[in-house]
Amino acid sequence: MVHKKYIFLLAVVLTAGCNQLDLVPVSSKSVEGFYKTETHFDQAAIALYNGLRNVWVTSQASYMLTEARSDNTFQGTAYDDGPISRFQETSILPVLNSTWSTYYTNINRCNRILEQIDNIEMNGDKRSQYAGEARFMRAVLYFDLVRLFGGVPLVTTSLSISESQTLPRASVEQVYDLIVSDLKEASDMLPAVYDNANKGRATKWAAKGYLGKAYIFRSGYPLKKDEWGLAGDTFKELIDSGQFEFFDSYEDIYRFEKEGGRQQVFSIQFKAGASGHGNPFPTRNASNDIAPVPEAQGGLSFGGSPFNLFLSEDLVDSFEEGDLRKDVAIRSSWLHKSGEIITTLPTCRKYQNGPVVAGSDWDIDWIALSYTDVVMMYAETLNELGYSPDGEAFRILNQVRERAGLAPKTVADVPDQQAYRLWMENERRYELCFENLRWFDIVRTDRALDVMKAFLGKYGMSANIKNRDQYLYPIPQPVRDVTPHIEQNPGY
């Protein structure tokens, strides 16, 4: 008996000791062991959408760095977008660093997929789709980074700590090269449509849409490459696909009943009541003082938010009389918590419809690339390729105007190419306000300096914007603390 016990103990010791130290987490997934099956790649690709949703809508960075920078809003000083609105930010502004970090976190997730996807056996269509999604995501993320910060470090593989400590900045051109090549590849790899279960993922057409957009931006400030033809062809292909529809009603574009419809090329998907998957946009961009009663009673279910958009008078007052878009985007009179009706402080209304179960938990999807945006950019390429009185470019913008209940413009109103450009700038502003497009638009046309000088002048701050250096944000200070070789942008 004693013998047996010792033999048992001995057995325990010898088997136990040798292999029990390599434990992996029981209740959480670990990186070792991931990217091994087709399912893993599907999960890894889905995570990219989550990341994009965060940077584009859910995080406050999305509107702070774009809408708050533009002449559409003039933000209060309580949060990070106050200095941004006033062109007074410095490199320590927290939102700059959080943006930089989360963008690269998501880029790393794209790179991991691209690095690993050829290591396992899987269905060829799926492999092509997941790789296409990773390239699409990486491209749109860099597209934002290059427009926010300029030539950022270009990461296309997963880095060790020491590699990350020495990686230099790339040039703006290099970043755009990657964006364009990624989008081209993505448009070849991604399916044109998905089955019902996968509806909402990036399609070939989403990649094409952003590719055209990238060409447009490459044709504008600062690279000023003439790629209008490339852009036009790309948009034309998308338009001719017949997959999309120019809605007859502006309001319908933003209605919950129409979400996922043919008015959108690529959307960010939301679901209310699913803990963390709701859309905060309708709540967050409304005044904090709005009464928490249904929209029909002049309030907003569950109220607004302190981070709200403070709409600029410049935007609100400049809508033409009878412009149907104004009431869809802006609520000019609303019910204050105290019961008072407020008419002096217009607040954002876009997307405030459909199911909502709590503040910041709306069901409605957020359109990242709308068909309207695509056709307007297409019209812009036509005008850039050559002003054509009452040509296709006129027809498109007038279609937009007529849908908004406005009279079409004539050659007398828009006598030349430059006039058309301004018309386009204005029409895009009203059509697409609060969709985080305005600031980038006026930078690429190099109009931002004039526009923002005039705008800040109304607040006695025109001196705050000095030169084109302010088209870019400063490189965040924490980035330069850990990697001092990353040079600061000029002017900061």
Added chain:
Amino acid sequence: MKKTIPAATGRLDLRLPKAIGIALLACLFQTATAYGRAEIPVSVSLSQREITGRVVNAESSEPLPGVNIVEKGTTNGTVTDARGSFSLNVSDNAVLIFSFIGFVTQEIPAGNRTVLDILMKEDTKSLGELTVIGYGTQKSTQVTSSISKVKASDIDERPIGRLDQAMAGKLAGVQVQEVSGAPGRGLAVKVRGVGSINNSTAPLYVVDGYPINSGLDNINPNDIESIEVLKDAASAAIYGSRGSNGVVLVTTRSGKSGKPVLQLDTYYGIQERFSKVDVLNRDEYIEFAVEERNNTWILQGGKADDPNSARPNATYWIDPLWLTDPKSFPDHDWQDLVSRSAPVQNYQLSASGANESVSYFISGNYFDQKGIIIGSGYKRLAFRANVESKLGRNVNIGLNLSATSMDQDDSDGDGNQGPVSRSTRVAPIVGLEQQTQKGGYYPYHAAFYLNPIALATELTNKINSRNIRANIYSTVRIAPGLNFRTSFGGDYLSNLTQFFKPDNINRGVGHVGNVSTATRENLLNENTFTYDLNKQDWSFNALAGFTYQQDKLVSTSLAKAGFPDDEITTLNMGTILQSGSSSATEWALLSFLGRINTSYKDRYLFSASIRRDGSSRFGADNKWGWFPAASAGWRLSEEQFLQDIKAISELKLRASYGVAGNNNIGDYASIGTLAGLNYVLGASQGVVSGFGPGSFSNRMLGWERTYTFDAGLDLGLLNNRISISLDYYISDTRDLLLNVPIPAVSGFSSTLMNIGAIRNAGLEAELTTLNTTGALKWTSSLNVSHNRNKVLELGPGGAPIYTTGDGFTTITKIGEPIGSYFAFVQDGIFRDQNDLDTQPHYRVQNVGDIKYKDVNGDGVINEDDRTIIGSNHPKVFWGMQHSFSYKGLDLTLFADGQWGNKLLNAAIGQHGQSRGNVDGYWRERWRSPENPGNGWVPRAAVTANLTTPSTFWLRSAAFVRLRTISLGYKIPEGMLEKIPGITALRIYTSVDNVWMHDHYNRNPQTGTWSNGNTRPGVDFDATYPLARTYTLGLNIKF
């Protein structure tokens, strides 16, 4: 992802375990043959006559039970019984050897005497006294490292509910912070300061050789024989990667040779509230509320004579009755209303004994402590069996088994929304039934300050803990001096928490309930060889072995709402599932260890140890670590040149250096985990699962290392009537695990790295004196500790770590103690307009507001004027005990204290709002330039002034306390003889928490809101009060 099943041949080197395996096989063979040869010894002495007698302590004249008596040159022998008596048949001219641990062995020729009364003298050089060390024992005189010790007899003067309470104030270098008075609540034990920033600094507890991971809830303090605390690395390094926070070795009782002893120890006590917060009474409150609400309304642009209808909400409203008929309100002392006199009782029945082949100690214990706050309490039922048996000459086998069950009722006394907090915040004018759903809310009062009586009585929060720990072991004598010990044990813990909050105290949110469980399974196997060699001048002792320990914790939780009513509180009644989860985590540790202890002429002592730990917690490329230590001692008192100095009976100098580790880094910190990143997809908009890398894999991640140098001196004077032990140490913890920023282009903003260092340096003194001998015996002991904590290095650039939350900030900065409070310095009050106009302000300030000091002297008050205002690390803490005995009477006084540290009440930012009651210091507030109060408390108004953290939030944590007075009486034997069966009887009475001088409501050691390394000693108006306990106790031996 499934857990990968490791292949039979892992990546570890197999050679070493194999070698040991071969050795084990060899020893098995030895064991088998030894067992085969074992014979029952047959006594062959020619018994001719009987000698009887009695052995007593020469100094105290007390009988000595358990003294070994052997006829020299034979195996014939016996032991004395409980009264010190013995009888033995001996041959003619027998020489009897009387031996007993701690006493000088005597050889007495029996001659022709038939009655022998022996006086045994205590061995003043304590040659026989043993100290428990890691994986063994050592003669106390030979110890060359820093070990403090508490014996059972040192902790029995007051009722002790838990092991950590037993250590409080008793040991130099061991700070036991009494963070809360709640029954059964764990205390914060720190050995020689805080040596980590992000990880646990709790010491490793080892019970009868078993390093436990199941907490102290399940250790019955009545079973404890001694507690040894290994303080320096030289003593703790044998525990390797778990030793750096100190090691507490708990030894439970075992059978002593002699007649079986059946013992009953019991006490019954009454506890009364000892700590209480000074708050305003009815009239003071009403006066304050009117003043505050008017002032605050004026700040909003209103006027003092505006009626309530002109004021937007209740924060500014004044109840008209306050002005017309204040006496119509009750004047409740809510703290008294939630308190009660509560009994505490303890029953311990034990039996112990030993003969040549078996020794045993078995005990059963029932402890029941009701809390002084209604609805709280703690109960424990504990059983223990420590049994050891000889299997022949060379083999011993034994079992340590304990089973405990602990039940704690906790009405959230330490929570900042619990009854203790609310008993200080609900205004005295609120009715007994008010501030509940059923009783309604007093409209001029904050609704969320709920009725403390309802909170205490209606909340269910029961914690049940069950523990079984069994360790079976065998020692085998392989050859003279060479022994092998192997053990196999399991430690099973299961915790169940049941929580139910009825709607009545949930502000109409509805009834909610949750249940959570935690089940821990810990297995241990240890195998050690020891070799002892004693020559004329030399002694040599060696230890070598290997151990394996693994641990798995499975947790579940479930929360439900939608209960129909509050009659049935189990979750089956809930209709809405709010959350449900389960998770598991594991670790494993494989270790090889070795140690030698040598001495030459009992004078020159040397010891060295090494441990190699392989831990599943460390990074894949850094699985194994070495933990070496060495120490040396010189007993000058044994040298010829000191023999003539009679005053010095013992003098030893010792020094040690070693490395121990802290592996409390989390089970999988080195492994990059995936973050769940789900999304909404599909025509039907379903949530689909996504995953992406969430943290960086650091394959090099390892333990925190503590390098300790310790120099000590043990001095015994006047025949050891005075013994002094001094220690100086410098303990540097390096490779601290910090979250370090890394370039975000890597995809991560930060990762855990081994970087940074902290120093704890200090002095400790323990002094024991035997002041008087003879009929009146008076002994005193004193321990004093000083520790200075200092951050030496932090992450890249050495940037300080700011920890901000609850409106205040602490700073961990190079050159300063960890987690120092960082805030403005109050510089009085703006007494009048002139004062306000001539001094710089912080933002907008008014007359009567707190004035801040312009610390950097730039004429402006802004965030740059924040500075370190104190820390929670005491400069000095001490304990002192005096014991007197006179005939059968004994009297013990025990005092403790600390000074030099601060605490912070994070709720002070909310004080001064009359939405509830306020602390008594507001009586001394500024009211007008003519009536400026004490110059420290601002005016009654809700301003940003109060929410700005400053020294106004800070309190001294210093205290002096007379902890215990205990008086006992041992019934003389003569009287006992009349009571059959009883051999000893002592009755005693004690008072615990007799008197205290402090600055924080007699709760100066609080840390209930936060007591983490970087945010220590933080209260939030909620610390379960300490109790004063009056106890009557009885010790009976049968």
